[in-house]
Amino acid sequence: MRLTVPVLLLIVLVAAGSAPAAQTSNATLNASINSAARLSLSSAALTFPDADPDTSPSIQAAQGPITVTAKARTSPNGTVTLTVRATDELRSGLNTIPASNITWVASGAGFTNGTLSATTAQPIATWSGSGERTGAHTFFFRNLWSYATGTYTLTMVYTLSAA
Amino acid sequence: MRRLTPLLAFLFLLPSPALAQKLELAVSLSPAIITFSSGDPDTVPLLTAPPLQLTYRIRGNGNSPWSLTVLAAGDLIAGASRIDISNVTWVATPAPPFQNGTLSKTVPQRIASGTGNVNPDSIGSISFRLANSWTYDLGSYTQTILFTLSAP
Numbered sequence: 001m002r003l004t005v006p007v008l009l010l011i012v013l014v015a016a017g018s019a020p021a022a023q024t025s026n027a028t029l030n031a032s033i034n035s036a037a038r039l040s041l042s043s044a045a046l047t048f049p050d051a052d053p054d055t056s057p058s059i060q061a062a063q064g065p066i067t068v069t070a071k072a073r074t075s076p077n078g079t080v081t082l083t084v085r086a087t088d089e090l091r092s093g094l095n096t097i098p099a100s101n102i103t104w105v106a107s108g109a110g111f112t113n114g115t116l117s118a119t120t121a122q123p124i125a126t127w128s129g130s131g132e133r134t135g136a137h138t139f140f141f142r143n144l145w146s147y148a149t150g151t152y153t154l155t156m157v158y159t160l161s162a163a
Numbered sequence: 164m165r166r167l168t169p170l171l172a173f174l175f176l177l178p179s180p181a182l183a184q185k186l187e188l189a190v191s192l193s194p195a196i197i198t199f200s201s202g203d204p205d206t207v208p209l210l211t212a213p214p215l216q217l218t219y220r221i222r223g224n225g226n227s228p229w230s231l232t233v234l235a236a237g238d239l240i241a242g243a244s245r246i247d248i249s250n251v252t253w254v255a256t257p258a259p260p261f262q263n264g265t266l267s268k269t270v271p272q273r274i275a276s277g278t279g280n281v282n283p284d285s286i287g288s289i290s291f292r293l294a295n296s297w298t299y300d301l302g303s304y305t306q307t308i309l310f311t312l313s314a315p
Contacts (some may be wrong), residue, residue: 022313023188027195027215029251031239031293031304034201071205071297076244078301132297 035073037080039160042067048141058140065136066108073130074162080128083121083159084114092150099154100141108135121159130162187222189284190231190312195292197308204295216287219312221281228278229314232271233264236309239293241302248306250294261287271311 022070038135072080086099104124110133112127127133192215199210221229234255239246248266253274255261260277275287 021186021188022311023190024312025190025192025195025310027192027308027310029197029199029212029235029239029291029304029306029308031199031210031246031306032201033241033246033299033301035301036201036203036297038203038205073297073299073301075302076300117276126202130298130300 001009031149033073035162036071037073037160037162038069038071039158040069041158044137048139051143053143053145057143059143061139061141065138066109067134067136068108068124068158069132069134070125070127070160070161071132072127072160077128078128078130078163079126080133080160081123081163082125083161084116085121085157085159086116086118087120087155087157090152090154092148092152093154095150097147097152101144102138102139104139106135106137109133111135111137113137116156118154120142124158166167185223186314187220188229188312188314189220189315190310191218192216192310193218199291199293202295203289204297208295210220210293210295212291212293215291217289217310218284219275219281220284221279221312221314223279224314226279227244227315228276229281229312230273231260231310231312233266233268233269233277234271234309234311236307237268239304241304242298244300244302244304246249246293250296251291252286253289253291255287255289256281257287259291276308277301 037068043063043066048059049062070082074080089099090097099116099118103114105113106124110127112123114122114124118124124137125135194215197212197215199212202210219231235248238248248268251266252264253262255274260275262273262275264272264274266272274289
């Protein structure tokens, strides 16, 4: 019986020594994600070369397809819209050609074909939710014999918005 | 034996650490709130929070190893929106004993390790970073992370 005490003590100490010790501390991560948008175009200028209206009733822009990259953050399932509007008609001195004679054919998810307007912003693309999207649109000019000769220009304004 | 019985009972009732080597672990954080400010992902691809100061102490550990781990309680959450917690990484100094890493919500990730005692207090600096993305929904995201200092 004299062995009982040392044996029991040994058991207790071994058990205590095998239990891992740990100390913990908490921290909280906070991240604010605010609205942001960024739009880029592969070309900031479009040129339609002169051509015979009979042989080229529709003139494609010399730059070819314009690549559009639209990045936007919005609320879950929020709508992201890209529009374009002409600031004026095509103008060469006193002569004008309606901006609606410029059309585009689009490619890429969410992108749509359309016709330029100097009065109303026209939709180019619509998406749902945050993200980065890329598409392209190729512009065409309706070529007519009725146009007065000249070098015509207009400015187009692209607007990327998220709701 | 009758005299020994109360003694044996007393020994069993003692908390085990009282009989074990006196191991003392301590860890604290300052600040305990880590904040990432929003930014344009194109110009700020990594959102960096102000450094976190981690103070720790280990006594009575002999020559045994110790480790400090961090585990996230889940993804960053803002209502129904979430950002996978693996988008959060950290840069820790000094190295060693600290090491860089990526947060996980399933497996505690080692942030520091060593052997023996750390006495008096030692301090590490941890900078958490969030990979910025256009795909994140708007919102104020939050999550808790748990630091654990352990020794066998």
